[in-house]
Amino acid sequence: xxxxxxxxxxxxxxxxxxxPFAPYASVKPVLDALAGQLPAALKNADQSKWNAWSRQEDxxxxxxxxxxxxxxxxxxxxxxxxxxxxxxxxxxxxxxASKSGLLRARVDDLVRGxxxxxxxxxxxxxxxxxxxxxxxxDAPGEKTGVFILQNLERVLKENVxxxxxxxxxxxxxxxxxxxxxxxxxxxLPSFGLEETLRDLKSRGLLRNGGxxxxxxxxxxxxxxxxxxxxxxxxxxxxxxxxxxxxxxRLGLAKTGALEVTVFDISPRVLDHLRAARERARRGEGYTxxxxxxxxxxxxxxxxxTLRYWQNFGDQSGLPVDPIQPPSTLESVEARAVRIRPxxxxxxxxxxxxxxxxxxxxxxxxxxxxxxxxNMFVYYDAFEQALALENIHTMLKPGGWLLSNDRLPELPxxxxxxxxxxxxxxxxxxxAGDTFFWYRKH
Ligand SMILES: C[S@@+](CC[C@H](N)C(=O)[O-])C[C@H]1O[C@@H](n2cnc3c(N)ncnc32)[C@H](O)[C@@H]1O
Numbered sequence: 001x002x003x004x005x006x007x008x009x010x011x012x013x014x015x016x017x018x019x020p021f022a023p024y025a026s027v028k029p030v031l032d033a034l035a036g037q038l039p040a041a042l043k044n045a046d047q048s049k050w051n052a053w054s055r056q057e058d059x060x061x062x063x064x065x066x067x068x069x070x071x072x073x074x075x076x077x078x079x080x081x082x083x084x085x086x087x088x089x090x091x092x093x094x095x096x097a098s099k100s101g102l103l104r105a106r107v108d109d110l111v112r113g114x115x116x117x118x119x120x121x122x123x124x125x126x127x128x129x130x131x132x133x134x135x136x137x138d139a140p141g142e143k144t145g146v147f148i149l150q151n152l153e154r155v156l157k158e159n160v161x162x163x164x165x166x167x168x169x170x171x172x173x174x175x176x177x178x179x180x181x182x183x184x185x186x187x188l189p190s191f192g193l194e195e196t197l198r199d200l201k202s203r204g205l206l207r208n209g210g211x212x213x214x215x216x217x218x219x220x221x222x223x224x225x226x227x228x229x230x231x232x233x234x235x236x237x238x239x240x241x242x243x244x245x246x247x248x249r250l251g252l253a254k255t256g257a258l259e260v261t262v263f264d265i266s267p268r269v270l271d272h273l274r275a276a277r278e279r280a281r282r283g284e285g286y287t288x289x290x291x292x293x294x295x296x297x298x299x300x301x302x303x304x305t306l307r308y309w310q311n312f313g314d315q316s317g318l319p320v321d322p323i324q325p326p327s328t329l330e331s332v333e334a335r336a337v338r339i340r341p342x343x344x345x346x347x348x349x350x351x352x353x354x355x356x357x358x359x360x361x362x363x364x365x366x367x368x369x370x371x372x373x374n375m376f377v378y379y380d381a382f383e384q385a386l387a388l389e390n391i392h393t394m395l396k397p398g399g400w401l402l403s404n405d406r407l408p409e410l411p412x413x414x415x416x417x418x419x420x421x422x423x424x425x426x427x428x429x430x431a432g433d434t435f436f437w438y439r440k441h
Contacts, residue, residue: 020357021058022390024050030385033410037382054356061353062265064378066132067180069268072223073126074155075184077106077148079224081328082120082231083113088328090226091159107145111137114144122223122231125268172405177380183266185220186228187290188425189373189404189433190242191308196402196421196435197246205418205437206400211253211368215261215394216240217354218375221269230332233289233323237272240347241288241316241339243371248315256342261367263352273349280341288313288339289322293332300427313337355383358390366396373435376405384408388415392440401438415440 024047031038031045038045041053078089086106089097097103114130114137117123127137130144137144158179165175200206219239224231240262247253264270276286292301292309301309313319314337322336352359354372361367370391376384384407391401392414401415409417415438424432 020352020359021051021054022356022358022386022393026393027386027389029412030382030389030410033413034382034385034408037380039382058353058356061181061355064179064181065266066129068182069125069129069180070133070151071155071180071182072184073129073148074152075224075226075229076122076126076231077110077152079226079229080110080122080231081326083123084109085326085328091156094156107148110148111144121235171381172377174380176377179378181265181378183221183223183269184225184229185222185238185374186225187238187242187292187309187312188228188305190239190246190312191305191425192404192421192423192433192435193239193243193371193373193402194246194249194308195304195423196437197250197252199421200400200437201250201252206252206369208251209254209257211247212257213259213261213365213367213369213396214243214247214253215263215367215370216243217263217352217370217372217391219262219264219269220374221266221272228291230289230291230325230329232326232329233291235268235272236286236288237269238288239371239373240273241286241343242312244343244346245313245315247369249311258346260347262347262349263354264349265351265353267351270349270351273347276344277347277349280344283341285317285338285340286344287320288317288337290335290337291325291329291332292334293325293329302424302427305425310335313339316340316343354387354390355379356386356390358393361394363396366399367394368396368399370395370399370401372401372403372405374404376403376407381408385410385413388413388438391415391438395440397440399440401440402435403438404433404435406434406436407438 027050031042039053042049081088084106086102086109089102089106094103113120113123114127117127130137130147133147135144135147162175162179197206216239219237222229222236222238240260244258244260247258248255262273280286290309290312317337317339320336320338322334325332325334350359376387379387388407395401418437418439420434420436422432422434
Protein backbone atom coordinates (compact mmCIF):
# COMPACT_ATOMS: atom_id res chain seq x y z
CA UNK A 1 0.00 0.00 0.00
CA UNK A 2 2.75 2.43 1.09
CA UNK A 3 4.97 1.48 -1.87
CA UNK A 4 1.96 1.87 -4.16
CA UNK A 5 1.34 5.35 -2.70
CA UNK A 6 5.01 6.39 -3.11
CA UNK A 7 5.02 5.03 -6.66
CA UNK A 8 1.91 7.02 -7.53
CA UNK A 9 3.40 10.21 -6.01
CA UNK A 10 6.57 9.67 -8.03
CA UNK A 11 4.49 9.12 -11.13
CA UNK A 12 2.57 12.35 -10.51
CA UNK A 13 5.78 14.25 -9.87
CA UNK A 14 7.42 12.91 -13.00
CA UNK A 15 4.28 13.72 -14.99
CA UNK A 16 4.42 17.31 -13.69
CA UNK A 17 8.13 17.53 -14.42
CA UNK A 18 7.59 15.87 -17.79
CA UNK A 19 8.86 17.78 -20.77
CA PRO A 20 6.79 20.98 -20.76
CA PHE A 21 7.64 21.86 -24.40
CA ALA A 22 4.62 22.47 -26.60
CA PRO A 23 4.12 19.43 -28.86
CA TYR A 24 4.28 19.85 -32.63
CA ALA A 25 0.61 18.90 -33.17
CA SER A 26 -0.48 21.75 -30.92
CA VAL A 27 1.62 24.48 -32.57
CA LYS A 28 1.09 23.29 -36.17
CA PRO A 29 -1.92 25.60 -36.73
CA VAL A 30 0.27 28.57 -35.67
CA LEU A 31 3.08 27.45 -38.00
CA ASP A 32 0.57 27.07 -40.86
CA ALA A 33 -1.07 30.45 -40.21
CA LEU A 34 2.28 32.27 -40.09
CA ALA A 35 4.02 30.21 -42.80
CA GLY A 36 5.43 33.34 -44.45
CA GLN A 37 7.05 34.65 -41.24
CA LEU A 38 8.75 31.54 -39.86
CA PRO A 39 12.47 31.29 -39.06
CA ALA A 40 14.41 29.43 -41.77
CA ALA A 41 14.86 26.36 -39.53
CA LEU A 42 11.08 25.91 -39.46
CA LYS A 43 10.43 25.99 -43.22
CA ASN A 44 8.52 22.82 -44.13
CA ALA A 45 8.44 22.03 -40.43
CA ASP A 46 7.81 18.58 -39.03
CA GLN A 47 7.99 17.06 -35.57
CA SER A 48 11.77 16.73 -35.51
CA LYS A 49 12.45 20.24 -36.92
CA TRP A 50 10.05 21.66 -34.32
CA ASN A 51 11.71 19.73 -31.49
CA ALA A 52 15.19 20.90 -32.50
CA TRP A 53 14.12 24.53 -33.05
CA SER A 54 12.07 24.84 -29.85
CA ARG A 55 14.91 23.55 -27.63
CA GLN A 56 17.40 25.87 -29.32
CA GLU A 57 14.98 28.82 -29.10
CA ASP A 58 14.40 28.15 -25.40
CA UNK A 59 18.15 28.38 -24.78
CA UNK A 60 18.37 31.56 -26.86
CA UNK A 61 15.50 33.25 -24.97
CA UNK A 62 16.95 32.33 -21.58
CA UNK A 63 20.37 33.65 -22.71
CA UNK A 64 18.74 37.08 -23.20
CA UNK A 65 18.41 37.27 -19.40
CA UNK A 66 22.17 37.73 -19.05
CA UNK A 67 22.04 40.76 -21.32
CA UNK A 68 19.15 42.09 -19.20
CA UNK A 69 21.31 41.59 -16.10
CA UNK A 70 24.04 43.72 -17.66
CA UNK A 71 21.41 46.37 -18.42
CA UNK A 72 20.45 46.27 -14.71
CA UNK A 73 24.12 46.91 -13.88
CA UNK A 74 24.01 50.01 -16.09
CA UNK A 75 20.83 51.17 -14.33
CA UNK A 76 22.54 50.71 -10.99
CA UNK A 77 25.48 52.80 -12.23
CA UNK A 78 23.24 55.68 -13.30
CA UNK A 79 20.44 55.59 -10.73
CA UNK A 80 21.71 53.69 -7.67
CA UNK A 81 22.04 55.47 -4.34
CA UNK A 82 23.14 52.55 -2.13
CA UNK A 83 26.87 52.77 -3.04
CA UNK A 84 27.25 56.50 -3.57
CA UNK A 85 25.83 59.81 -2.40
CA UNK A 86 26.42 61.46 -5.80
CA UNK A 87 23.43 62.61 -7.90
CA UNK A 88 21.65 60.21 -10.19
CA UNK A 89 22.23 60.67 -13.92
CA UNK A 90 19.30 60.65 -16.32
CA UNK A 91 20.16 59.52 -19.87
CA UNK A 92 19.60 63.00 -21.30
CA UNK A 93 22.14 64.39 -18.80
CA UNK A 94 24.88 61.89 -19.69
CA UNK A 95 26.99 64.17 -21.90
CA UNK A 96 27.10 66.80 -19.15
CA ALA A 97 27.82 64.18 -16.46
CA SER A 98 30.65 62.79 -18.53
CA LYS A 99 32.19 66.26 -18.97
CA SER A 100 31.85 67.19 -15.31
CA GLY A 101 33.42 63.92 -14.10
CA LEU A 102 30.21 62.78 -12.36
CA LEU A 103 29.93 59.68 -14.53
CA ARG A 104 33.53 58.65 -13.88
CA ALA A 105 33.07 59.25 -10.14
CA ARG A 106 29.97 57.04 -10.11
CA VAL A 107 31.86 54.28 -11.96
CA ASP A 108 34.63 54.45 -9.35
CA ASP A 109 32.08 54.34 -6.51
CA LEU A 110 30.37 51.34 -8.08
CA VAL A 111 33.66 49.46 -8.52
CA ARG A 112 34.64 50.23 -4.92
CA GLY A 113 31.18 49.12 -3.79
CA UNK A 114 31.57 45.82 -5.61
CA UNK A 115 34.96 45.23 -4.01
CA UNK A 116 33.41 45.49 -0.54
CA UNK A 117 29.70 44.80 -1.09
CA UNK A 118 28.85 43.94 2.53
CA UNK A 119 25.22 42.85 2.62
CA UNK A 120 24.21 44.97 -0.40
CA UNK A 121 22.46 42.31 -2.52
CA UNK A 122 22.57 44.36 -5.71
CA UNK A 123 26.34 44.88 -5.42
CA UNK A 124 26.81 41.17 -4.66
CA UNK A 125 24.70 40.34 -7.70
CA UNK A 126 26.72 42.62 -10.01
CA UNK A 127 29.99 41.34 -8.56
CA UNK A 128 28.97 37.75 -9.34
CA UNK A 129 27.71 38.76 -12.78
CA UNK A 130 31.09 40.32 -13.63
CA UNK A 131 32.92 37.23 -12.43
CA UNK A 132 30.76 35.07 -14.71
CA UNK A 133 31.84 37.41 -17.51
CA UNK A 134 35.51 36.82 -16.67
CA UNK A 135 36.07 40.17 -14.91
CA UNK A 136 37.54 40.17 -11.41
CA UNK A 137 36.29 43.31 -9.61
CA ASP A 138 39.07 42.90 -7.01
CA ALA A 139 41.87 43.04 -9.58
CA PRO A 140 43.79 46.34 -9.68
CA GLY A 141 43.48 48.47 -12.81
CA GLU A 142 40.75 49.83 -14.99
CA LYS A 143 39.28 46.63 -16.42
CA THR A 144 36.10 46.59 -14.30
CA GLY A 145 35.33 50.27 -14.90
CA VAL A 146 35.99 49.90 -18.63
CA PHE A 147 33.64 46.90 -18.78
CA ILE A 148 30.89 48.88 -17.04
CA LEU A 149 31.35 51.84 -19.40
CA GLN A 150 31.34 49.55 -22.45
CA ASN A 151 27.98 48.24 -21.33
CA LEU A 152 26.69 51.77 -20.86
CA GLU A 153 27.81 52.52 -24.43
CA ARG A 154 26.05 49.38 -25.72
CA VAL A 155 22.81 50.35 -23.95
CA LEU A 156 22.97 53.86 -25.45
CA LYS A 157 23.56 52.48 -28.96
CA GLU A 158 20.64 50.09 -28.51
CA ASN A 159 18.41 52.98 -27.42
CA VAL A 160 19.26 54.76 -30.68
CA UNK A 161 18.27 51.66 -32.66
CA UNK A 162 15.03 51.32 -30.67
CA UNK A 163 14.05 54.94 -31.30
CA UNK A 164 14.85 54.56 -35.02
CA UNK A 165 12.57 51.54 -35.14
CA UNK A 166 9.82 53.49 -33.34
CA UNK A 167 10.19 56.34 -35.86
CA UNK A 168 9.91 53.81 -38.69
CA UNK A 169 6.54 52.78 -37.24
CA UNK A 170 7.59 49.34 -35.95
CA UNK A 171 5.31 47.66 -33.41
CA UNK A 172 6.45 47.43 -29.76
CA UNK A 173 7.38 43.78 -30.33
CA UNK A 174 9.53 44.61 -33.38
CA UNK A 175 11.26 47.42 -31.52
CA UNK A 176 12.47 45.30 -28.61
CA UNK A 177 12.75 41.87 -30.27
CA UNK A 178 16.52 41.55 -29.67
CA UNK A 179 16.79 43.47 -26.40
CA UNK A 180 18.07 41.77 -23.25
CA UNK A 181 15.21 40.49 -21.10
CA UNK A 182 15.04 42.82 -18.12
CA UNK A 183 13.18 42.41 -14.86
CA UNK A 184 12.17 46.05 -14.29
CA UNK A 185 8.83 46.53 -12.64
CA UNK A 186 6.73 49.22 -10.97
CA UNK A 187 3.37 49.43 -9.27
CA LEU A 188 1.63 51.01 -12.29
CA PRO A 189 0.89 47.89 -14.39
CA SER A 190 -0.65 46.30 -11.30
CA PHE A 191 -2.95 49.31 -11.02
CA GLY A 192 -3.78 48.90 -14.72
CA LEU A 193 -4.70 45.26 -14.13
CA GLU A 194 -7.00 46.23 -11.26
CA GLU A 195 -8.80 48.78 -13.44
CA THR A 196 -9.17 46.13 -16.16
CA LEU A 197 -10.59 43.58 -13.72
CA ARG A 198 -13.02 46.22 -12.44
CA ASP A 199 -14.10 46.91 -16.02
CA LEU A 200 -14.63 43.18 -16.73
CA LYS A 201 -16.65 42.81 -13.56
CA SER A 202 -18.83 45.85 -14.28
CA ARG A 203 -19.65 44.34 -17.69
CA GLY A 204 -20.64 41.03 -16.09
CA LEU A 205 -17.68 39.22 -17.70
CA LEU A 206 -16.20 38.19 -14.36
CA ARG A 207 -18.37 37.33 -11.38
CA ASN A 208 -17.96 37.45 -7.60
CA GLY A 209 -15.82 34.54 -6.36
CA GLY A 210 -15.29 33.46 -9.99
CA UNK A 211 -11.48 33.33 -9.79
CA UNK A 212 -9.93 30.51 -7.80
CA UNK A 213 -6.84 29.91 -9.93
CA UNK A 214 -4.89 32.77 -11.44
CA UNK A 215 -1.40 33.14 -12.92
CA UNK A 216 1.06 35.96 -13.49
CA UNK A 217 3.62 35.55 -16.25
CA UNK A 218 6.80 37.56 -15.64
CA UNK A 219 6.23 39.58 -12.45
CA UNK A 220 9.77 41.04 -12.57
CA UNK A 221 12.01 42.21 -9.75
CA UNK A 222 12.45 45.82 -8.67
CA UNK A 223 16.23 46.50 -9.00
CA UNK A 224 16.94 50.18 -9.89
CA UNK A 225 15.63 52.24 -12.74
CA UNK A 226 15.28 55.80 -13.95
CA UNK A 227 11.78 56.32 -12.83
CA UNK A 228 10.27 54.27 -10.07
CA UNK A 229 12.68 51.55 -8.92
CA UNK A 230 15.23 52.34 -6.23
CA UNK A 231 18.03 50.48 -4.51
CA UNK A 232 17.54 51.89 -1.00
CA UNK A 233 15.37 48.86 -0.14
CA UNK A 234 15.76 45.12 -0.78
CA UNK A 235 14.80 43.77 -4.19
CA UNK A 236 11.11 42.95 -4.37
CA UNK A 237 8.38 41.62 -6.61
CA UNK A 238 5.00 43.37 -6.58
CA UNK A 239 2.73 41.89 -9.17
CA UNK A 240 1.70 38.56 -7.59
CA UNK A 241 0.60 40.42 -4.44
CA UNK A 242 -0.96 43.23 -6.47
CA UNK A 243 -3.08 40.70 -8.37
CA UNK A 244 -3.99 38.86 -5.16
CA UNK A 245 -5.05 42.18 -3.62
CA UNK A 246 -7.11 43.28 -6.63
CA UNK A 247 -8.97 39.98 -6.92
CA UNK A 248 -9.89 40.14 -3.22
CA ARG A 249 -10.73 43.85 -3.25
CA LEU A 250 -13.10 43.41 -6.18
CA GLY A 251 -14.69 40.31 -4.63
CA LEU A 252 -13.60 38.23 -7.62
CA ALA A 253 -11.77 35.80 -5.31
CA LYS A 254 -12.35 34.69 -1.73
CA THR A 255 -9.79 34.50 1.08
CA GLY A 256 -8.40 30.97 1.37
CA ALA A 257 -9.78 30.06 -2.07
CA LEU A 258 -7.24 31.65 -4.40
CA GLU A 259 -4.03 30.20 -5.80
CA VAL A 260 -1.69 32.31 -7.89
CA THR A 261 0.94 30.59 -10.02
CA VAL A 262 3.89 32.80 -10.87
CA PHE A 263 5.61 31.86 -14.13
CA ASP A 264 9.00 33.21 -15.06
CA ILE A 265 12.23 32.20 -16.80
CA SER A 266 14.40 34.28 -14.50
CA PRO A 267 16.12 32.34 -11.70
CA ARG A 268 16.41 35.68 -9.88
CA VAL A 269 12.64 36.13 -9.78
CA LEU A 270 11.91 32.47 -9.02
CA ASP A 271 14.55 32.15 -6.26
CA HIS A 272 13.38 35.40 -4.72
CA LEU A 273 9.81 34.14 -4.43
CA ARG A 274 10.96 30.71 -3.21
CA ALA A 275 12.95 32.40 -0.43
CA ALA A 276 9.91 34.55 0.56
CA ARG A 277 7.80 31.36 0.72
CA GLU A 278 10.46 29.66 2.84
CA ARG A 279 10.29 32.54 5.32
CA ALA A 280 6.48 32.58 5.17
CA ARG A 281 6.45 28.90 6.21
CA ARG A 282 8.25 30.06 9.38
CA GLY A 283 5.52 32.68 9.89
CA GLU A 284 7.42 35.67 8.46
CA GLY A 285 5.73 38.29 6.28
CA TYR A 286 7.15 39.93 3.14
CA THR A 287 7.68 43.67 3.31
CA UNK A 288 7.08 45.68 0.16
CA UNK A 289 8.35 49.26 -0.09
CA UNK A 290 6.05 51.46 -2.18
CA UNK A 291 8.01 54.55 -3.22
CA UNK A 292 6.36 57.32 -5.21
CA UNK A 293 7.90 60.49 -6.36
CA UNK A 294 10.42 60.95 -9.16
CA UNK A 295 9.96 61.81 -12.84
CA UNK A 296 6.94 59.95 -14.27
CA UNK A 297 5.49 59.60 -10.81
CA UNK A 298 5.95 63.27 -9.92
CA UNK A 299 3.69 64.30 -12.77
CA UNK A 300 0.38 64.31 -10.98
CA UNK A 301 -1.07 60.84 -10.71
CA UNK A 302 -4.76 60.48 -11.46
CA UNK A 303 -6.94 60.18 -8.35
CA UNK A 304 -7.58 56.43 -8.97
CA THR A 305 -3.81 55.77 -9.35
CA LEU A 306 -3.12 57.58 -6.09
CA ARG A 307 -5.91 55.68 -4.32
CA TYR A 308 -4.50 52.39 -5.61
CA TRP A 309 -1.06 53.25 -4.21
CA GLN A 310 -2.57 54.30 -0.86
CA ASN A 311 -4.52 51.04 -0.56
CA PHE A 312 -1.98 48.60 -2.03
CA GLY A 313 -1.68 45.62 0.30
CA ASP A 314 -4.85 46.21 2.32
CA GLN A 315 -6.17 42.76 1.30
CA SER A 316 -2.91 40.84 1.54
CA GLY A 317 -1.12 42.57 4.40
CA LEU A 318 -0.85 45.48 6.82
CA PRO A 319 0.87 48.88 6.60
CA VAL A 320 4.27 49.13 8.32
CA ASP A 321 6.83 51.92 8.67
CA PRO A 322 8.64 52.40 5.37
CA ILE A 323 12.42 52.62 4.97
CA GLN A 324 13.14 56.32 4.56
CA PRO A 325 14.55 57.27 1.13
CA PRO A 326 18.08 58.76 1.18
CA SER A 327 18.46 62.54 0.90
CA THR A 328 19.43 62.23 -2.80
CA LEU A 329 15.83 61.11 -3.40
CA GLU A 330 14.19 63.90 -1.47
CA SER A 331 11.11 64.02 -3.72
CA VAL A 332 10.27 60.37 -3.07
CA GLU A 333 7.31 59.66 -0.79
CA ALA A 334 7.30 56.25 0.85
CA ARG A 335 4.84 53.80 2.30
CA ALA A 336 5.31 50.13 3.03
CA VAL A 337 3.18 47.10 3.62
CA ARG A 338 3.92 43.68 5.11
CA ILE A 339 2.24 40.85 3.17
CA ARG A 340 0.81 38.08 5.37
CA PRO A 341 2.38 34.58 5.19
CA UNK A 342 -0.92 33.02 3.92
CA UNK A 343 -0.99 35.42 0.96
CA UNK A 344 2.68 34.68 0.17
CA UNK A 345 2.06 30.94 0.36
CA UNK A 346 -0.84 31.21 -2.05
CA UNK A 347 1.68 32.36 -4.70
CA UNK A 348 3.66 29.46 -6.21
CA UNK A 349 6.64 30.09 -8.51
CA UNK A 350 7.15 27.91 -11.60
CA UNK A 351 9.95 27.99 -14.16
CA UNK A 352 8.26 28.23 -17.55
CA UNK A 353 9.16 29.83 -20.86
CA UNK A 354 5.71 30.83 -22.06
CA UNK A 355 6.83 31.06 -25.70
CA UNK A 356 7.67 27.37 -25.83
CA UNK A 357 6.38 25.63 -22.75
CA UNK A 358 3.13 24.91 -20.94
CA UNK A 359 2.06 22.93 -17.90
CA UNK A 360 -0.09 19.95 -18.69
CA UNK A 361 -2.88 20.71 -16.24
CA UNK A 362 -5.96 18.66 -15.39
CA UNK A 363 -9.25 20.48 -16.12
CA UNK A 364 -9.73 21.51 -12.47
CA UNK A 365 -6.17 22.89 -12.26
CA UNK A 366 -6.53 25.22 -15.23
CA UNK A 367 -6.58 28.98 -14.73
CA UNK A 368 -9.56 31.34 -14.70
CA UNK A 369 -7.26 34.23 -15.42
CA UNK A 370 -3.68 34.87 -16.57
CA UNK A 371 -2.01 38.29 -16.44
CA UNK A 372 1.15 39.27 -18.32
CA UNK A 373 2.32 42.89 -18.50
CA ASN A 374 5.44 44.23 -20.22
CA MET A 375 6.45 40.65 -21.04
CA PHE A 376 5.28 39.97 -24.62
CA VAL A 377 7.13 43.09 -25.69
CA TYR A 378 10.34 41.08 -25.97
CA TYR A 379 8.93 38.78 -28.64
CA ASP A 380 7.99 38.96 -32.30
CA ALA A 381 4.54 38.10 -33.66
CA PHE A 382 5.42 34.43 -34.23
CA GLU A 383 6.73 33.99 -30.68
CA GLN A 384 3.69 35.82 -29.30
CA ALA A 385 1.36 33.52 -31.26
CA LEU A 386 3.18 30.48 -29.82
CA ALA A 387 2.81 31.94 -26.31
CA LEU A 388 -0.92 32.49 -26.89
CA GLU A 389 -1.28 28.84 -27.85
CA ASN A 390 0.47 27.75 -24.64
CA ILE A 391 -1.71 30.08 -22.58
CA HIS A 392 -4.81 28.70 -24.29
CA THR A 393 -4.01 25.16 -23.14
CA MET A 394 -3.64 26.31 -19.51
CA LEU A 395 -6.90 28.31 -19.30
CA LYS A 396 -10.33 27.03 -18.39
CA PRO A 397 -12.93 27.42 -21.15
CA GLY A 398 -14.01 31.09 -21.04
CA GLY A 399 -10.80 31.98 -19.12
CA TRP A 400 -9.07 35.33 -19.67
CA LEU A 401 -5.62 36.55 -20.58
CA LEU A 402 -5.03 40.23 -19.70
CA SER A 403 -2.05 42.03 -21.20
CA ASN A 404 -0.95 45.56 -22.06
CA ASP A 405 0.46 44.19 -25.33
CA ARG A 406 -1.74 43.73 -28.37
CA LEU A 407 -1.13 40.20 -29.62
CA PRO A 408 -1.49 38.74 -33.10
CA GLU A 409 -4.95 37.55 -34.03
CA LEU A 410 -4.75 34.57 -36.33
CA PRO A 411 -7.74 33.30 -38.28
CA UNK A 412 -9.50 30.52 -36.30
CA UNK A 413 -7.25 31.25 -33.30
CA UNK A 414 -8.33 29.64 -30.07
CA UNK A 415 -7.79 32.93 -28.15
CA UNK A 416 -9.80 35.91 -29.34
CA UNK A 417 -9.50 39.55 -28.37
CA UNK A 418 -12.80 40.55 -26.76
CA UNK A 419 -12.02 44.14 -25.83
CA UNK A 420 -9.67 46.49 -24.04
CA UNK A 421 -9.52 48.85 -21.07
CA UNK A 422 -7.65 52.16 -21.26
CA UNK A 423 -5.98 53.25 -18.07
CA UNK A 424 -4.39 56.63 -17.31
CA UNK A 425 -1.65 56.76 -14.71
CA UNK A 426 -1.10 60.52 -14.72
CA UNK A 427 -3.16 63.55 -15.64
CA UNK A 428 -0.80 64.47 -18.47
CA UNK A 429 -1.08 62.80 -21.87
CA UNK A 430 0.88 59.68 -22.82
CA ALA A 431 1.21 58.22 -19.37
CA GLY A 432 -1.20 55.37 -19.55
CA ASP A 433 -1.69 51.92 -20.98
CA THR A 434 -4.23 49.84 -22.83
CA PHE A 435 -4.98 46.42 -21.40
CA PHE A 436 -6.32 43.93 -23.94
CA TRP A 437 -8.58 41.06 -22.92
CA TYR A 438 -8.22 37.73 -24.73
CA ARG A 439 -10.67 34.94 -24.06
CA LYS A 440 -10.40 31.19 -24.56
CA HIS A 441 -13.21 29.86 -26.71
C1 LIG B 1 10.08 43.91 -17.81
S1 LIG B 1 9.63 42.64 -16.69
C2 LIG B 1 7.92 43.05 -16.42
C3 LIG B 1 7.55 42.97 -14.96
C4 LIG B 1 6.09 43.24 -14.63
N1 LIG B 1 5.23 42.32 -15.31
C5 LIG B 1 5.69 44.67 -14.94
O1 LIG B 1 4.93 44.90 -15.87
O2 LIG B 1 6.15 45.57 -14.23
C6 LIG B 1 9.53 41.19 -17.73
C7 LIG B 1 9.33 39.91 -16.96
O3 LIG B 1 8.93 38.87 -17.86
C8 LIG B 1 9.76 37.72 -17.64
N2 LIG B 1 9.80 36.98 -18.91
C9 LIG B 1 10.38 37.40 -20.07
N3 LIG B 1 10.24 36.46 -21.02
C10 LIG B 1 9.55 35.43 -20.47
C11 LIG B 1 9.11 34.18 -20.97
N4 LIG B 1 9.37 33.80 -22.23
N5 LIG B 1 8.44 33.36 -20.14
C12 LIG B 1 8.20 33.74 -18.85
N6 LIG B 1 8.60 34.91 -18.32
C13 LIG B 1 9.28 35.75 -19.13
C14 LIG B 1 11.08 38.34 -17.20
O4 LIG B 1 11.95 37.41 -16.60
C15 LIG B 1 10.58 39.42 -16.26
O5 LIG B 1 10.24 38.90 -15.00
